[in-house]
Structure formats: structure tokens, C-alpha cells
Amino acid sequence: MSLYIFYISNFLLLLCLTASLIQFGKILNNKIFTRPGIIVLAYVQLISILLSFLILIYLFLISDFNFDLVYFNSHSEKPLIYKFSGVWGNHEGSMLLWILILVLFNFLFALSRRISERFKEITVAVQSIMIFGFVAFLVFLSNPFALNQNNFFDGIGLNPILQDPLLAIHPPVLYIGYVGFSLVFSLAIAGLITKEVDQQWASIVKPWVFSAWAFLTAGIALGSFWAYYELGWGGYWFWDPVENASLMPWIAATALIHCVLILQKRNVMQSWTIILAILTFSLSLVGTFLVRSGILNSVHTFASDPGRGLFILLFIFLILVFSFSLFAYNFEKINKTSSMGLISRGTGIQVNNWLLITILTIVFLGTMYPLATDLLLNKSLTVGPKYYSTTIAPIIILFLFFMFISPRLGWTDTKLYKIIIQMRYLIITSLTITLIISLYFELFNLTETLIIFFSLLLIISSMTASINFNKQNILVKTNLGQNLAHAGFGILMMAVVSNAVYSEERIYNAKVGDNLQLQKYIFSFDKIEQVEESNYNSLKAYFLMKKDGKLIDTFTPEIRFYSNPPTITSEASILHKFFSDIYLVMNVPQDQQSISVRMHIKPFMTILWLGTLMIIIGGIISASIRIGRLNEK
Amino acid sequence: MTSLVKSRLIKFFLSLIIVLIAVLIIIFNLRENIIYFYGPTELIKNSDKQGQIMRLGGLVSVDSFQNETDSIFYFSITDGENEIDVKYEGILPNLFAEDKGVVVEGVYMNDGRFIANKVLAKHDENYMPPEVIETLKKSGKWQGE
Structure with a gap:
């Protein structure tokens, strides 16, 4: 059989x-x-x-x-x-x-x-x-x-940590994103061969590139959500090489979707769009296969022999050589000179393209540097997460500013001061809220304050722009997808910064009957029991969370002992509230009588996922609006 | 100059400046945040590494584990040739045990002790960090395939 x-x-x-x-x-x-x-x-x-x-x-x-x-x-x-x-x-x-x-x-x-x-x-x-x-x-x-x-x-x-319902759908969703860019790549090559990279081309590409991007975003978010509750470290992003490998094509693709839009509207930036299409797909290949090849060590690595890695490297190399030769041969024929005003929407998008490429370079260097030293100098080292946060944060400030201002500018030269005067109420409102936040929470770090300020500007301006009435008080059609995604990005950035600043962690060694404190909450260690499941045994602790003597919720962190293959995992117990998550994990080290409990307060986690969801939905909306209005002005 | 040439020149120089600044910041930051990995023998040979943040890996020596309180622990890390005493305050991962592979992050002190602030957690009890395998191979104590 x-x-x-x-x-x-x-x-x-x-x-x-x-x-x-x-x-x-x-x-x-x-x-x-x-x-x-x-x-x-x-x-x-x-x-x-x-x-x-x-x-x-x-x-x-x-x-x-x-x-x-x-x-x-x-x-x-x-x-x-x-x-x-x-x-x-x-x-x-x-x-x-x-x-x-x-x-x-x-x-x-x-x-x-x-x-x-x-x-x-x-x-x-x-x-x-x-x-x-x-x-x-x-x-x-x-x-x-x-x-x-x-x-x-x-x-x-x-592997038991892969036995999780979210991980059943994370790879297919991520793959739809990665592979979607293969079609965008094929379209770019076809455009190069027929020498027709124009507005028509952009309209064909648009739905594909937006849906691939939305799926990639969703795939990354699912992976991040899984890491948050399954790995038990209380974080959602670790700048791990594997996460970086999926972030790099996302950054390139984000630049790409904006270029496709400019191309569709203004018929400019043909070569740059093609380069980004090739880059995005190459990074998608790197994302899938570098991760699988065993070069990066993680749960994502499947045992494999070097022959496979070599094949993929060869394949990526061939794709790059072929597509860039074709590009070098034909790029002058696809480029059409046309002018854009210096202070215009197009320039704003271009600036943000550079900023995205800068962030991409940062992530690329941080991911590849340890690999290079390991291979060439036989020296192992790690790049600390601080490298990413301190380098990327200032760029994010500029990025948010241009995200806010560009959609307000016209395609032709616009007077900047007129826009600023137009937006004066918005700016004053955001400034006031930022001031209140920083005074209330005693937050005086310049970078963080600026990120919050520009995020607020972006959120408010995107939201007001999506509700637009004409002179007869009729709701006019607006760019809903764009505004939703932009507001979502602002919300995401605000949540990321606030989460990093206000997260709190307490570690206790506890025996049954102990009362542990985290901020205004008391956790009573009620009991510990052994549970037998079909494919694992587990040790389950019960903590009663009380506030002012009143019972609010019961937490049940777990340790699971799997036998096929033999592995131990910690399962976090999480209470999701709108403004913060409360997160409990336990550990039982060998040679010890008590259990260790790690308690986190993670502010704005729900809001962080909400922002991400808005970005994904925005992408889907933009993908489904088939033919945009050509030549707005 | 036509306005097209002018706008292109401005864009070109602007991008050049931005690229230069960006590259400088990136390189500076990367060098600041590198954490090296050493085995015990390597670390003892390079005594100039004292006072730096680094990672240390090897096996937890047999009979070396002690706890002062519920959350302050002492143990040694060995590669079969040399040992380094480690003090760690915090929470130990589930799979921490004597004679198993471990990687810790912290500071190598002047007195030759290692003050760890992180014990890196792994999930599989047979899992050996690749750096530890490398360390054991260097000292000739590796018994795997």
C-alpha cells in the first residue's frame, strides 16, 4: 500500500x-x-x-x-x-x-x-x-x-512547543505572505522584459502586493503573539535572528507598496519599484530558507543537510544575478522622466523609503554580523537587543513625522507653512496630550516623548482624515485602507514605547499559602496539583488574585512534561485587560523545594495587538479596492 | 540651472548626508552592543576580559551547586579542563541541572568569579547550545557524534 x-x-x-x-x-x-x-x-x-x-x-x-x-x-x-x-x-x-x-x-x-x-x-x-x-x-x-x-x-x-493551535496557522499565513511576493517578482520581471513598467503595470500589481503584505504582517504578528504567551519570557519581540529574517522582507515590502502607489498615481520611480520588488522577494527567500537551513539556531530550524542550504543559496544567487542583469540591460527603457515638486507627497514617501531602507540595513547588519564572525573568525558573539532599540528609535521619530505630513501634501509643490497652519488645532491637541502623559507618568526621555507626540499626531490626523464630509454634508469616499493602517501603526508605536517604559516584573520563590504582591494586587498561592493529559503530564499552580480583599481572577501557570520527545515547557497564565496584561509564569528548578514565580505587568498589550490588527485590515482594504483613481490631479 | 536639476542635486546631497550619518550611528551602536561568548579555558587565558559583559558556557560541574537563599545560587561551569565559579541571583530555568549544558550572561570579575544576571533558558533536555559543543570540542571533552 x-x-x-x-x-x-x-x-x-x-x-x-x-x-x-x-x-x-x-x-x-x-x-x-x-x-x-x-x-x-x-x-x-x-x-x-x-x-x-x-x-x-x-x-x-x-x-x-x-x-x-x-x-x-x-x-x-x-x-x-x-x-x-x-x-x-x-x-x-x-x-x-x-x-x-x-x-x-x-x-x-x-x-x-x-x-x-x-x-x-x-x-x-x-x-x-x-x-x-x-x-x-x-x-x-x-x-x-x-x-x-x-x-x-x-x-x-x-517538538512540544510547536504543539500549539496558533502555530498550526502561523506558517501557512506567513508563507502566503512570502510566496505572494514571488508573483510580484514575476510581474516585475515581466515588466522589465516587455519594458512596460507604467501606471497600467502598477494597477495590475497593486492587489497582489497589498494582499501579500497583509498576510506577511499577519504571519509576523501571529508568531509574535505565540512567542508572547508560549515562550514565557513576557516579551513579544526579541530581535532574534529568526524574527529579524521575517521582519526584513516586511520592511522592504512596506517601501514597495508605497512605491507601487506613487507609480500608479504619478508614473514615476519605475526603477526603484522594480529594485524593491526584487529585493523583497530575495529577502522572503532568505527569510524562509536561512531560517530552515540550520545556520540560525532556534525552534524554527529543522534538521537538514548542507546540500539543501547550498541549493537555496545558489537559487537566491541566480535570481539576483538574472534579475539585476535584466534590470541593468533594460532600466533606461522603463524610466520616464517626469517631475515631482520638492515639497510634495511624493518626496515625503521617498524620504520614508530611505528611512525604511536604513532600518532594513540596521536589522540586516545586526542579524548577519554574528553569522559572519562565526563563519570567518570562528568567534561566537551576540548582538544585544539594545542595539536595535537605540538605533531604530530616532529613525522612527522622523518616519512618523513624514507619515503624518506626506498624505496632507499635494502631489505638486505645496507650501509647508500653509499645511502647518491648517493643522494647528491637531498639533496643539497632540502637544497637550503628550505633555499630560509625560507629566503624569514622569516620562522625560526625549526620544520616547517625541515618539508618543508624533504617534498621536499620526493617529488623530489619520482618523479625522478617514471621516470626511463634503460641502453638502455627505460622507465622501476616502482612503480608508491607508488611514486605518497609518493610525494602526501610530497606535502600535505608542503601545511599544509605553510597554517598554511601564512594564514591571517581580520574581518570588513561593510555597503554598504565601501571599505575593505586585503593585496593588495580592496573589495567594492556593494549591498545586498534578494533571495527566493524553500527551503530557502537567504541574499546575493556582494563584488567587485579589484587590482590596476582593477576588478578581484565578491564575493557573503550568509546567508541562512531554515524553515524545522528552521536553519541559512553561505555560504562562495571562489576564488580558484593556490597558494592561497581567502575566504569570512558574519554574521548578531541580534541587529546590519551592517554586519560582515570575509576575509581569505588561501595559498596553491589548492595544498593541489592536494596532497590528488595524494595519492588517488596512492592507486588506487597500488590496481589495481594485482600480484606484488614476491621476488624481 | 533648471529646477529639475536643482531639485535632483538637493535630493542627492541630502541623501548622501543622511546615509553617512546613518552608517556612522549604526556602526557605533553595533560595536557598543556586542556580547562575546567564551568557554572557561578561553576566559582564563584572556584575563584582560575582566569587567566586561559577556556570555559564558559549558557544563554545570557535578556537586558544585549550592543555594545561599531561595534566589541566590552558586555553581561552577566547566569545559572539562578549567572551571569558573558563578554567582547568580534570580530565577533558574526548569532544565537547569548539574552535568547539563548551560549558558550564562554577566560580568567576569577581577577575582576570577563570574557574576551572572541571566541564565539562558532552553526547552529540550538533550539540547546542547552549539557554543557549548564547540567549547567542549576545543577542550577535547565532547562525547557526542
């Missing part, structure tokens, strides 16, 4: 390989390749990969340990949902998921209408050659359907 499945699934993969090759052949304009239509081939590509993915899911669900992948990554006693998510909790399975999304984007694009046939052909061809490369890599270097000769009775299991 297993042998049949092995043959069928490999046949499906080879079928996709063939279809992708024919799809690519269309670029040659040769008669042999024109026969099967783009859409027919796209169907073949999609269905073959979808079927093999379903087969893999089936193998995990029935726990067929004749397959290496299932044996190494699953266990018969695992709950059903983790058997399911275990499919992409490993290198081969996640590669197949990656390819599935790649094929899906190709298919959706092939179906889209109102695009010239030649342009569509080239885009699909570029996409298909990538599908070809990755499927070949899958079949020959990391086949998910590899069989073993032994009759294993049970599997090894999935």
Missing part, C-alpha cells in the same frame, strides 16, 4: 514538473508550446500539487510510519490537530506547502482578466520556472514521500 502511495505521489510531482516546463516554454513563442493553454497547464500544476499535499496530510493522519517524514515528525498519541499541523512542522512538508502556495498564486493570476496575453504569458513563465526549480529540489533533494525499510511501531514526535 505504502509503495503505491509512493509511486502515485512522485508521479504527481513529476507531472507538475513537466507542466511547469511547458508553461515556461511559452516564453520562447515556439509553436510546440502554444498548444496547451496557460489556464489548462495552471490547472494541471495546481491539481497535481494539491493532490500530493492531501496525500501527505492523509499519511500523517493515519500515522503511516513507513514514511520517514511521518516517523520522524509524528506520534500516534498526538492529538489530531497536531498530526495535521505536523505536516508542515518539518522541512519537507513545509517545502511542499510553500510550493502549493506558489502554484496557487500562479493559478489565480492565470485566471485574472483584463491583462494582455503576452504579459500574462511571461509572468506565468517566470512563476513556472520557479515552480520547476522548487519541485525539482523537493523531488530530488528532500522528498517528503521517502520510504524506510523498517517497520517502526511508533514515531518520534513533534
